[in-house]
Amino acid sequence: xxxxxxxxxxxxxxxxxxxxxxxxxxxxxxxxxxxxxxxxxxxxxxxxxxxxxxxxxxxxxxxxxxxxxxxxxxxxxxxxxxxxxxxxxxxxxxxxxxxxxxxxxxxxxxxxxxxxxxxxxxxxxxxxxxxxxxxxxxxxxxxxxxxxxxxxxxxxxxxxxxxxxxxxxxxxxxxxxxxxxxxxxxxxxxxxxxxxxxxxxxxxxxxxxxxxxxxxxxx
Amino acid sequence: xxxxxxxxxxxxxxxxxxxxxxxxxxxxxxxxxxxxxxxxxxxxxxxxxxxxxxxxxxxxxxxxxxxxxxxxxxxxxxxxxxxxxxxxxxxxxxxxxxxxxxxxxxxxxxxxxxxxxxxxxxxxxxxxxxxxxxxxxxxxxxxxxxxxxxxxxxxxxxxxxxxxxxxxxxxxxxxxxxxxxxxxxxxxxxxxxxxxxxxxxxxxxxxxxxxxxxxxxxxxxxxxxxxxxxxxxxxxxxxxxxxxxxx
Ligand SMILES: Nc1ncnc2c1ncn2[C@@H]1O[C@H](COP(=O)(O)OP(=O)(O)O)[C@@H](O)[C@H]1O
Ligand SMILES: [Mg+2]
Numbered sequence: 253x254x255x256x257x258x259x260x261x262x263x264x265x266x267x268x269x270x271x272x273x274x275x276x277x278x279x280x281x282x283x284x285x286x287x288x289x290x291x292x293x294x295x296x297x298x299x300x301x302x303x304x305x306x307x308x309x310x311x312x313x314x315x316x317x318x319x320x321x322x323x324x325x326x327x328x329x330x331x332x333x334x335x336x337x338x339x340x341x342x343x344x345x346x347x348x349x350x351x352x353x354x355x356x357x358x359x360x361x362x363x364x365x366x367x368x369x370x371x372x373x374x375x376x377x378x379x380x381x382x383x384x385x386x387x388x389x390x391x392x393x394x395x396x397x398x399x400x401x402x403x404x405x406x407x408x409x410x411x412x413x414x415x416x417x418x419x420x421x422x423x424x425x426x427x428x429x430x431x432x433x434x435x436x437x438x439x440x441x442x443x444x445x446x447x448x449x450x451x452x453x454x455x456x457x458x459x460x461x462x463x464x465x466x467x468x469x470x471x
Numbered sequence: 472x473x474x475x476x477x478x479x480x481x482x483x484x485x486x487x488x489x490x491x492x493x494x495x496x497x498x499x500x501x502x503x504x505x506x507x508x509x510x511x512x513x514x515x516x517x518x519x520x521x522x523x524x525x526x527x528x529x530x531x532x533x534x535x536x537x538x539x540x541x542x543x544x545x546x547x548x549x550x551x552x553x554x555x556x557x558x559x560x561x562x563x564x565x566x567x568x569x570x571x572x573x574x575x576x577x578x579x580x581x582x583x584x585x586x587x588x589x590x591x592x593x594x595x596x597x598x599x600x601x602x603x604x605x606x607x608x609x610x611x612x613x614x615x616x617x618x619x620x621x622x623x624x625x626x627x628x629x630x631x632x633x634x635x636x637x638x639x640x641x642x643x644x645x646x647x648x649x650x651x652x653x654x655x656x657x658x659x660x661x662x663x664x665x666x667x668x669x670x671x672x673x674x675x676x677x678x679x680x681x682x683x684x685x686x687x688x689x690x691x692x693x694x695x696x697x698x699x700x701x702x703x704x705x706x707x708x709x710x711x712x713x714x715x716x717x718x
Contacts, residue, residue, distance in 0.1 A: 373521055374565035374624075378579035378631055379555025381547055388582060392569050 270427030281348035289356030314354035403460030478527035558628030618649030638669035
């Protein structure tokens with residue numbers, strides 16, 4: 253077998269720079285996706301038919317089409333036919349955020365709906381408003397139940413962010429492709445990139461495991 | 472104090488309340504009895520508008536619970552204020568599991584009444600002491616017995632200083648040996664002049680504490696009167712058959 257660890261060590265720093273971009277993209281998509289996802293989740297359980305339908309249409313549309321296609325629409329479609337030109341970075345963040353918002357919204361909605369109806373009633377019966385009850389009573393309890401599926405979602409997002417390599421975003425995946433093209437050492441380069449992805453996903457697993465245990469106090 | 476007039480409520484095509492009217496005077500204790508599915512819970516939930524009645528009036532101290540305006544913001548504000556004046560205790564306690572006993576009571580005081588946190592904690596301690604739980608204030612609900620949880624729930628409602636307290640089968644979910652401690656808190660409240668409307672199958676409690684007993688079946692008040700009369704000498708055969716089954 254022809255495998256040279258020296259090559260792994262030589263290109264690791266360059267790949268690490270790509271990994272930093274991957275982390276930036278994922279972090280931004282997580283923040284945007286969570287904020288947007290919370291609003292979509294609340295909208296999808298609204299009593300108002302129109303608001304509810306719009307929210308459910310959004311999650312249906314985004315979850316029912318490939319992320320790769322969504323990225324292409326934003327990066328190639330928008331500038332050509334709508335006159336909206338985005339940098340690769342902006343297009344990547346937008347696509348990943350819109351995509352993760354739909355998945356996060358479903359996770360938050362399911363968690364909210366899993367909370368006993370009596371909780372909302374008890375909160376309303378002492379005179380709390382709907383939003384006070386949501387913020388102080390329902391969401392803190394739902395939060396605990398969201399942690400494990402959100403952890404999975406964020407890991408999936410981190411891995412799927414490699415698709416932005418196809419819209420000329422130089423992330424970890426794209427860096428690896430470029431290194432491979434110049435060295436023709438696919439095993440060493442992709443193995444090193446894989447190790448970096450593993451490092452990042454393991455970080456998520458461990459962090460969310462801690463969160464889960466810390467939130468278990470009242471049970 | 473409480474006036475209910477011509478209350479109607481259906482779920483889809485199923486009529487659950489078919490014109491319920493009665494009044495409860497200040498300081499009066501009214502017990503509601505009746506078979507399961509008769510509409511007792513729905514009646515209580517319509518009084519504080521957790522369910523919106525299809526027709527009819529509910530007044531607390533002369534003020535209609537139903538908002539008079541169409542503006543959603545004003546409607547919500549009116550309902551929140553009216554609900555804060557109507558205490559409700561549920562069959563399954565519905566304590567906030569992520570909050571300690573003290574925090575359960577503090578919540579409404581700070582969030583709804585905007586009382587400063589330190590003051591709210593003092594008030595909450597007083598009410599928890601009143602229901603005999605001074606030594607449990609820092610426990611989470613999961614660490615309390617059913618009877619203790621229900622007493623926290625009563626303290627949570629009382630701390631809002633409601634004009635009336637609604638109880639929906641407050642002891643039905645309890646082990647028999649824990650029923651007494653909850654009933655004794657309720658008896659204490661009644662003796663201190665609280666206006667109370669309680670759905671209960673504790674006929675002994677109804678006989679001793681209630682000023683009036685109402686028998687509700689099939690969405691209607693079938694019979695009402697002083698406890699001795701309704702419980703010992705029911706006029707309506709449905710009341711008689713129900714009472715003989717509960718005893
Ligand atoms: N949210 C609801 N949706 C549909 N039907 C309901 C709902 N709540 C209660 N009901 C029905 O209304 C009837 C009265 O219920 P309820 O008021 O709970 O009776 P009770 O408290 O006297 O046992 C029952 O037939 C019940 O199935
Ligand atoms: Mg009931």
